[in-house]
Amino acid sequence: MSAATNRRVDVGGHDDRDAMETRIGATMQRALSRNIPGIRIPQTESDFDVGLTPKELIYSKDTARLYHYRAMQDEIYRVPLLIVMSPVAKGYILDLAKGQSFVEYFLLQGHDVFMLEWIGPRREHSGLRLESYVCDFIGDSVKKVQETTGERDITLVGYCMGGMLSTMFTALNPRAGIKNLACFTTPVNAEGMSLYKQWVDSEAFDIDRLVDELGIIPGDMVNASIQALRPLQKSAGDLNLLNNVENDAFVKAQLTFSRWAADQLAVPGEMAREMFKDFLKHNKFAKNELVLRNKTVDIGKIRVPFLHVAAEYDHIVPTDASKDLIFLVGSKDKQEIMIKGGHVSLVAGGNAIYRLWPKLDTWLRERAV
């Protein structure tokens, strides 16, 4: 009798039924103890234990929150690190859990870490513009970091749209004390964001009506526009979760990433209007034609040491949208690193721990003294 036939006979056997019952029982037990979807989906940040590295709030204005993380070494580098998060994403992706936290890693390497995070705007914030984020919030944060540390020099690190804002600030303020600038997956050329560009160019969306009607662009809408770039990724991720349901670490990591990806922040209407028209439609950032508070943002005026890290398989900010940044920046000391991975796995997860973080630390420590 063949092996296949043997298996068919075994399926109906008592031993096999017992084994199946034991297996179902064990799976249910694990599910209950782990709160997998269907039993209880973790809802709050405390359910996921994210963002737990000790920190202090040192600046708060409108949608901006500046945190100073408690140093983990007695001797630290002279130049503090100010991380600027994307205004549509929550900062806890950089502080997921002990041993998996970007922030904790850099604290342990002896850096003094600050993070400028954002909260969802309220209706009274609908008038906040790109210049409010760049000139006011980043400007105030830089001053606050200088005041707190007593150091004039600062390293700015921007992730995604946070990189855009950091680049704009550095270009507009050559004497503000920015010593180094590092950007991760930072879009600069709207021509490289093909789907969004097609939507904008076809004039299918009346952004003015949308902003006038809603005031604030809801996080769900931001999330839907990101999902459109890879519509089945979430479903495939959920199926992959089922395939690995017995791997506790995988389940926790997958749920945390999924939750963060769906947890997009709303955007003030005026800023959305500017991003739509100035960045996507007219591509002013790449053409050095963007004007903030009557000053033109000329990326070529950036002269500080510059690092850009791009992700090879990034579908949110494809390399076509970010690759020009290194050429536009006017610094002599500039470098671009291409790392295998996607938009999120570049900064968090196993990929980041062994790839991005050590590379960034190596680049930073030479320039942080």
Added chain:
Amino acid sequence: MSEREQLDPIRIWREWIVKSEKQWSDHLTDLMGDERFSKGMGRYMQEGLHTQRMFGDAMAQSLSSLNMPSRTDILDIGDRLGQMEETLSGLQVEIREQRAQLTRLASTGSADPAPKKAPSRTKKPPVNSDK
């Protein structure tokens, strides 16, 4: 992976979906980039906004007659809570600054115990640091 799991057809289907997801997603994204699709979606969004406004206005009147809060009332409460949170954040920052000032004053006096020493900013990169 056990032999049983290898022969699980549902698992095989799931793995196939996961592996071919990018291709399917690319096809869908191409479709969404089509001008007719974009215009259709734009029109749907405008109609949605109009419907939402009409429905919201009608609903607000009905809720008001039932002495129940409308969405706008809930948003108002949300905004007020947000303002309170912001005030608390401001106070938190203020308290931190006052505490830091007191610590500085204490360090100049002799009565209080010595405050926690701030880390020194003298760290140098390792000698064999990769360049």
